[in-house]
Amino acid sequence: MLRTLLSTLLMLPLALAADLYPAGRRSLPLGAVSAVQEAGSVVGPVYGAYLAAGLGGWRAVFWLNLPLGALVLTGALLAGFVEPAPPGAGLPESS
Numbered sequence: 001m002l003r004t005l006l007s008t009l010l011m012l013p014l015a016l017a018a019d020l021y022p023a024g025r026r027s028l029p030l031g032a033v034s035a036v037q038e039a040g041s042v043v044g045p046v047y048g049a050y051l052a053a054g055l056g057g058w059r060a061v062f063w064l065n066l067p068l069g070a071l072v073l074t075g076a077l078l079a080g081f082v083e084p085a086p087p088g089a090g091l092p093e094s095s
Contacts, residue, residue: 010037 017029051061 013037 013033014030017033018026021029048061051064052058055061055064
């Protein structure tokens, strides 16, 4: 069950990027999402261990991330939503 949930969370940004952009413009958003996921899997544990050791434990990391998470959520809500591609924009033309 947990493995299914986690795999869904990893694939959701890729599915959204593929759905929001037409086929010709899809490579840059998909590459950006993949790059961020890979960078997070490499940098995240190292950065987390450094913060936990340098700030005095995991409680300090939690209290540091709480306002940062609120700031990111506020920014995402204020940014609005991306205009989706019109229906049929990613389909090849029939001849």
